[in-house]
Every structure is written in C-alpha cells, then in structure tokens.
Amino acid sequence: xxxxxxxxxxxxxxxxxxxxxxxxxxxxxxxxxxxxxxxxxxxxxxxxxxxxxxxxxxxxxxxxxxxxxxxxxxxxxxxxxxxxxxxxxxxxxxxxxxxxxxxxxxxxxxxxxxxxxxxxxxxxxxxxxxxxxxxxxxxxxxxxxxxxxxxxxxxxxxxxxxxxxxxxxxxxxxxxxxxxxxxxxxxxxxxxxxxxxxxxxxxxxxxxxxxxxxxxxxxxxxxxxxxxxxxxxxxxxxxxxxxxxxxxxxxxxxxxxxxxxxxxxxxxxxxxxxxxxxxxxxxxxxxxxxxxxxxxxxxxxxxxxxxxxxxxxxxxxxxxxxxxxxxxxxxxxxxxxxxxxxxxxxxxxxxxxxxxxxxxxxxxxxxxxxxxxxxxxxxxxxxxxxxxxxxxxxxxxxxxxxxxxxxxxxxxxxxxxxxxxxxxxxxxxxxxxxxxxxxxx
Numbered sequence: 001x002x003x004x005x006x007x008x009x010x011x012x013x014x015x016x017x018x019x020x021x022x023x024x025x026x027x028x029x030x031x032x033x034x035x036x037x038x039x040x041x042x043x044x045x046x047x048x049x050x051x052x053x054x055x056x057x058x059x060x061x062x063x064x065x066x067x068x069x070x071x072x073x074x075x076x077x078x079x080x081x082x083x084x085x086x087x088x089x090x091x092x093x094x095x096x097x098x099x100x101x102x103x104x105x106x107x108x109x110x111x112x113x114x115x116x117x118x119x120x121x122x123x124x125x126x127x128x129x130x131x132x133x134x135x136x137x138x139x140x141x142x143x144x145x146x147x148x149x150x151x152x153x154x155x156x157x158x159x160x161x162x163x164x165x166x167x168x169x170x171x172x173x174x175x176x177x178x179x180x181x182x183x184x185x186x187x188x189x190x191x192x193x194x195x196x197x198x199x200x201x202x203x204x205x206x207x208x209x210x211x212x213x214x215x216x217x218x219x220x221x222x223x224x225x226x227x228x229x230x231x232x233x234x235x236x237x238x239x240x241x242x243x244x245x246x247x248x249x250x251x252x253x254x255x256x257x258x259x260x261x262x263x264x265x266x267x268x269x270x271x272x273x274x275x276x277x278x279x280x281x282x283x284x285x286x287x288x289x290x291x292x293x294x295x296x297x298x299x300x301x302x303x304x305x306x307x308x309x310x311x312x313x314x315x316x317x318x319x320x321x322x323x324x325x326x327x328x329x330x331x332x333x334x335x336x337x338x339x340x341x342x343x344x345x346x347x348x349x350x351x352x353x354x355x356x357x358x359x360x361x362x363x364x365x366x367x368x369x370x371x372x373x374x375x376x377x378x379x380x381x382x383x384x385x386x387x388x389x390x391x392x393x394x395x396x397x398x399x400x401x402x403x404x405x406x407x408x409x410x411x412x413x414x415x416x417x418x419x420x421x422x423x424x425x426x427x428x429x430x431x432x433x434x435x436x437x438x439x440x441x
Contacts, residue, residue: 022088024069029080032228033273034059034071036086044128046090047071051079058089060230063274070274072230093129095238097245098122102189105206105220108235113222114206126245128237130297137302141334144365145309146428148184149177151352151418153431155374156337156359157366160252161300161307164359165260165329168339168351169319175205176422177339177350178258178313182209182218184425187254187309189246190218193239195232196262199224229266233290236263240297243308251306255298261315264291264325280324281317291325292332299334321356335359348418354381370432373439381414383407413438 022039026049029035034049041047045061049071057078059071071086096110100122105114112120141159158164168174182192192209194202202222210218219242223235236257243255257263267287276284298310312333317323319341330336335358343351354377363371384407390396391408398405417438420426426434 024086026080026082026084026086027068029082030273032072032076032269033062034073034080034086035065035068036071038064038067038069039088041069041088041091044091044093045088048087048089049073049078049080050085052081052084053079055079059086062230062270065275072228072270072273074228074231076228093127094125095128095241096120096122096124097126097242098124101219101242102217103210103215103219105210105222106238108221108223108227108231108238110238124245126241128234128241130241130244131248133302139300139303139305139307141300141361142365144428146184146186147181148425148427149180149350150420150426150431150434151350151354152337153426153428154370154417154435155354155377156335156357157362157370157374158309158335158359159361159365160309162334162359162361163295163298163310163312163332165312165314165326165333165336166339167314167316167321167326167330167336169316169341172339172341172344173349173351174313174315174339175258177337178256178311179205179208180350180420180422181311182254182256183211183214185254185309186252188217188251188306189243190214190254190256191239191243191246192218192220192256192258193236194220194222194224194258195235196223196225196259196266199226225262229269232263232266233270236294240294243310244297247301247306247308249306250304253306253308255308255310257310257312259313259315260291260294260329261313261317261325263294283324288324288328291328295329295332334361343418348415349422350418350420352418354378354414354418355385370435373435376439377410377414377417377435380407380410384411384414410438 022041024036024039027035041061043061047059048056049059050056057073057075059073061069062072063070100120104112107113141161143160145158145160147158166174166177202224206220221235221239223232243253246253264287267290268283271284271286276286278284298308300307314326314329316326338353338356339351340353383403387404
C-alpha cells in the first residue's frame with residue numbers, strides 16, 4: 001500500500017490541470033485483470049482501486065472489451081472483491097525526468113528504492129512512449145565507441161549510437177559481460193534497466209554498477225521478477241524514456257537493458273490475459289510488435305542531439321538462437337554478440353562465439369587495415385572450429401593443409417584475445433595493438 005501512495009504522489013505532480021474524475025465498480029477479477037463498467041478514459045490511465053481491508057491499490061487501464069474497461073493491478077496480492085470502487089486518477093503518460101535521478105535506484109514509477117530514501121524532486125517531464133524522430137533526420141553512426149572489452153573492440157567494433165544484442169542461454173555470462181560494458185564504456189550518462197531480475201541478486205548488481213566512479217552519471221531502474229508483468233514493461237519503457245531525455249540534451253547515453261526476454265515474457269502474460277491468440281512458443285502478436293517499437297526509440301538522435309548506444313541481453317531458451325524473441329530482436333538490432341556454452345565450459349570468458357557474432361556498422365567506422373586483420377582472425381577461428389574434432393582425435397597430421405596448420409597455430413592466440421578478467425578494462429588503442437601483435441607473429 002505504501003507503493004500505491006508513492007505512485008499517486010508522483011502522479012499528482014504531473015497530472016493534467018483539467019482532469020475529470022470517473023468512478024466505477026469491479027464486476028470481474030481473475031487474479032490479474034480487473035473488469036469494470038466502462039468509463040471514458042484512455043489506455044494508460046492510472047486508477048485507484050479500493051480493497052476489502054479499507055486500503056487501496058493502483059492499476060492501469062490496458063484495454064477494453066464488450067463495454068468493459070480492463071485494468072491490470074500493480075499489486076498482485078491485492079485483496080479485491082466484487083463491487084469495489086474504482087476511480088480514475090490520472091490520464092497523463094508523462095514521466096518525471098531530470099539530472100536529479102542520476103546516482104539513484106528507482107522503480108517502474110520513478111520512486112527511489114535505494115538507501116538514500118528521500119523523494120527525488122524533478123521539474124521536467126518526458127512522454128513514457130517517447131517522442132518520434134524522423135528517420136531521415138537521424139545522424140549517421142560514424143564514430144567508434146570504446147567498450148573496454150578486447151574481443152568486441154577488435155573484432156566487433158561498436159559505433160556510438162548502435163543497438164547491440166547479447167544472446168546466450170542461461171548461465172553463460174550475459175550479465176557479467178553487461179556489467180563489464182556498464183563500467184568500461186565511455187558515456188555521459190548511463191541508464192541501466194534490471195527487469196525481471198532475481199531479488200537476491202539485485203543488491204549485488206547495484207553495488208557493482210554504482211561505484212564511486214560511475215555513480216554521478218548512472219541511473220538504475222530495478223523491477224524484480226516478483227513484480228507484476230505490467231510493472232516490468234513500464235520499467236523498460238521508463239528506462240528508454242529517461243535515455244531519450246538525456247539524448248535530447250545532447251548527451252551520449254549508454255542504455256543497458258537486462259533482459260529483453262523477460263520484458264517479452266511480461267508482455268506475453270498481459271497479452272494472453274487480454275485474450276490475444278498465442279503464436280510461436282505462446283507469444284501473442286503484441287510481443288513481436290513491442291520489440292522493434294522499444295529498440296527503435298534508441299540509437300542516434302537528430303542534429304544537435306546526442307546518441308543512445310543500447311545493449312540488450314536476450315535469453316536463448318534451451319540455447320536456441322532461433323527463439324522468436326531472439327529472431328525478432330536480431331532482425332532489428334545493429335548487431336549481436338552470441339555467447340557459447342562450449343567456450344564457457346572451457347573457461348573462456350567472455351565466451352564470445354566469433355562465428356555467430358556480428359556488428360553491422362563496424363565496416364563503416366574502422367580503417368581498412370583493422371577490418372582486414374579482424375576478418376583474418378575470424379577466418380582462422382572458423383577453420384579451427386570446423387576441424388578441431390579431426391585434430392583432437394589425431395586424424396590430422398601437420399603439413400597436410402597450410403590453412404589448418406595456421407589455424408592450429410593461431411588458436412591459443414585467439415583464445416588469449418577473447419579472454420579478459422571482468423575487473424580489467426582494455427582501452428581501444430591497446431586492443432588494436434594486441435590485434436596487430438597476433439597477426440604479425
């Protein structure tokens with residue numbers, strides 16, 4: 001109930017001046033979705049719902065059906081009964097933003113959940129669904145970005161304003177790699193969205209990200225797995241909106257979202273509760289449309305604006321890289337880093353699969369010399385992977401094939417290029433020197 005009070009306090013500040021109040025009663029509740037007699041309020045309207053214990057919870061209109069309003073309740077443990085009063089509180093879709101949120105950990109509604117505890121006072125707002133940008137006015141990606149990781153800097157160079165996916169099954173090191181990028185990547189502002197994370201890991205994740213060096217430029221939006229699916233979706237939208245706001249101020253923003261798959265799972269819960277027909281792996285069409293809508297809001301801005309370089313973790317269920325979420329995201333992103341369970345088992349971290357990973361902007365932001373050396377490394381990596389079983393079984397003798405011999409020679413050097421301690425940053429210039437050294441030997 002405390003959360004509900006905080007939510008309403010925030011909404012009072014940014015509510016429209018001529019807000020007409022509407023009331024209705026609960027006619028049906030299935031544990032997730034409340035139905036009530038329709039009143040003229042749009043999707044996204046925040047409602048106050050009275051409980052049986054004389055307290056209240058908040059909810060949000062998410063759809064309409066047969067002259068009924070459908071409301072998703074923010075508190076999944078609410079004591080609701082038939083006939084409870086529902087009151088429309090706010091129809092504004094704006095969120096509160098400003099420099100004051102930097103260094104803080106907030107929830108899906110912008111309420112602080114860190115130890116500092118005091119309310120965040122801001123005076124600016126931004127649309128939760130973002131402001132559209134004419135695609136013809138977006139500035140091109142022309143500048144490389146140092147992410148502090150050897151394998152990515154050398155072989156999958158990231159551009160400022162690029163959208164990149166980190167794809168892997170569970171327990172392969174996605175979160176570790178994302179944590180490294182958060183600490184090492186050069187950016188004016190860093191927005192981290194921890195969506196659907198384990199509650200027991202949240203504190204450790206926050207302490208790793210918010211150190212003395214990064215705190216002044218970082219905001220964390222944390223919505224753990226035990227929160228309602230609607231709040232998990234709103235957490236992702238809020239993180240993206242905050243990143244858009246700082247981009248509009250001319251800043252180069254780093255947006256980290258962990259994970260896109262859990263957001264898709266939350267959208268699936270909401271969609272199925274609304275009666276949408278499931279398609280591949282139970283995902284309704286709204287999930288497939290949500291992913292590009294969310295990703296396309298990031299990237300380079302228009303003239304005189306900054307950029308949003310975004311990294312999304314994507315869980316490949318059962319290590320299936322053709323999962324619907326993976327497939328949809330991969331098609332819209334500007335590149336993807338695929339992590340290999342095989343490499344993780346060999347102790348190669350970050351466990352980047354050079355064969356399956358790709359940066360779509362790399363060729364336009366690096367020199368021809370750099371590109372040729374990177375292609376050479378990936379070539380010998382591929383040759384070794386194709387022939388390693390034959391080599392390990394003793395079926396290949398040295399001298400039979402020149403390229404296989406070279407690949408065997410290069411393999412330990414390539415592994416050394418990929419391996420990196422999670423506490424150690426590798427500057428871009430040092431990474432290029434290491435790449436040159438490998439090729440020359």
